[in-house]
Amino acid sequence: MSSTRLLAATAPQQQEFEKANALFRQKQYTEAAGIYQRLVDEGFDQPELLINTGNAWYKANRTGLAVYSYEKALLADPFSKAAQHNLAIANQRVEGYVNELPQLFFQQWWTAIKYMHHPNGWATGAIIFCWLTVLGSILLLLRPTLQPTVVKSVTGVFGLLFAFYLFMGITTYVSATTHDNGIIMGNVVKVKSAPDQGSKDLFELHEGVKVQITDGTSEFCKIELPDGKTGWMSCGDIKKL
Missing domain, CATH: 1.10.287 (Helix Hairpins)
Structure with a gap:
């Protein structure tokens, strides 16, 4: 857990950050995560804050939000070893996790x-x-x-x-x-063959799985997995990165 100062934070915001750190040390993870998340929602996107947020959500058994926070940290700093390490650990909890293909040189x-x-x-x-x-x-x-x-x-x-x-x-x-990736937030989400609730079920996805959004309607998003599987699901079950 990082106790760094928030950049451009007001005194009350810095106090909130320090309060969240104290709650985390006291193992009050849900309360700490709520404060961290509120600071993130206010526009603070320092990798250290996002990693703290992910750590708190992970300890609170909110795997989807933990994965989301670590992925956001990597968007802010793609070479953060802490975010990469913690994301790998969080993904071990994700049922049906599909490894992304490694990048070529x-x-x-x-x-x-x-x-x-x-x-x-x-x-x-x-x-x-x-x-x-x-x-x-x-x-x-x-x-x-x-x-x-x-x-x-x-x-x-x-x-x-x-x-x-x-x-x-x-x-x-x-x-x-360009927000074309997202994290599944529902516990178990059914992926459909078409953007219609009555269409055929193709497969299920679990909380924390990362998907690429390739198309969409007002209610349904077409998603693709690293292994090539595609389908449609409710956009409300995806938290876009």
């Missing part, structure tokens, strides 16, 4: 590059390199005798970095705002 490289910055960080870098590119271009126009070869080379590098940061900013923003 180039996918691991892409993930490492993509999460070097949050979307705002990539956007800030793009703005900086954009202005540096503009400044270099202005220098070439106003001071053509100022070592033009060097200025052109440096300006070209700034231009490439601007394009790269802009591309990564757009990519990470789309990735962060």
